[in-house]
Amino acid sequence: SAQDYLYRPSIHFSPPVGWMNDPNGLIYDGEYFHLYYQYDPIAPYAGFVHWGSAKSKDLYSWEDGPIALKPTTAGEAFSGCAIIDRNNTSGFFPALPDTDPRSKEPNLALIYTRASAKLQTQDIAISRDGGQTYTEISENPILDIHSNSFRDPKVFFHAPSGRWIMTVVQSRLHKVSFYGSFNLKDWMHLSDFESAGLFGIDYECPNLIEVPLEGTNETRWLMLISINPGAPQGGSTTQYFVGFFDGERFKAEDEHTVFGLIDFCKDSYALQCYENLPLSQATMIAWLGNWQYGEEVPHTTWRGVMTLPRRLSVRRDTDGWIRLVQRPLGLENLRLAQIPTPFRHLPARTTETVALPKNQAIELIIKASLEPRDKMLPDGSLGRAGRFSIDFANNNGEKLTVGFDGFFCQLWVERGGLKGFANPFFTREFSTSLTPDLREFSLRIVYDACTLEIYVNDGISVGSSLVFPQEALDRVSFSTTNTAASIQQLEIYPLRSTMP
């Protein structure tokens, strides 16, 4: 339908037909980035969960692949991960050296949850064709604690202890359990990270990853836990903790538990980190959606979009706390001719408008500062002025705003001015507070069909939102209220479509 066309992203991954939620099995095999995902190929509703598959050499041009895992009599194929068993620690692959020509394929295995109403277990399937097709091993399940809320294994090889580490949730107990194994078959319980941060109803999709601490030679470990439902803004969200991992347990950095949410909007869930990349290239993809309304968004033949691939690190913020940093990867390679924006100063109460191409993804980079303003107005009241807004709009009376309030140092997003979708849970506005006493801000915004991503102050705060205009938003305006603004940088690029 026309809407499916209008909402189909041109640089974000979406499934050909049917329903998609969590990214699964993210792994780089030396040539391809694999992306598997929770998938119902039959209809665009969360139904009987399969694993869909795609692969890409650049994380943007995706080739759709066959279904990798299907529901069986043991249950659906819930979320999980991929690993490369290079040294054949499991014995699932032919012994090395080996004359079988297929053995030049990476020893790829998926570790995932088989889920029935009664039981959730961790299972393994292996591939002998570079990740196109998988065969379940006869020893399954490899981990069973007789629980019906035990899922979403994420496994990596921990070199210092020479073994595989699995993080997996006991979802209803708000617990991330750590297991260790030398052969992927026998798993020993190591520790639990539990009852930390926000609980929600279920803990889901844990990830533990080591990332650089920017500006130093140090690293930190990030523990990322998705929760659903029960997020502060409703439905799903993902929280993170910054700390250390000693091979057995994760400890948050400080006695005050340091945690934050990865997104100030509502549509970034169940992220997964790529396996088999150096820590300086830590990369994640999340489902750009929310369980609260994901099955009701206005598409007809398909539903589900992934976020852009994002590089992860941590940075010591101006207040001393170490926070997560997310930056989109690889957009530079997609840029088409820059759209001219010949203005660098906006007096108070002015607007400048620029036309945008229809149905093309847009990247907008802006760095600006608002003129200082006394806090007290002449009449003795508090000033509330000093706003700068960026409005994507069309002739259908629709408007999508990203704005900055220089007085309170807050950034807001308003998607409620779009007419394509109304739902009680589809929150209309969001805001985030930035480091106080700064009247300047820098934003990198990516608008692509039904998606809006905002990277604030070099990735220290990120907003990911589904957006549903009835018609394409084909212009962008920059406006000031009572305060003038100077623009240090403004670049707008249409981005080349990477979809087939």
Ligand code: FRU
């Ligand atoms: C997270 C989640 C996982 C589960 C999968 C089912 O969105 O609920 O916990 O494995 O989705 O599709």
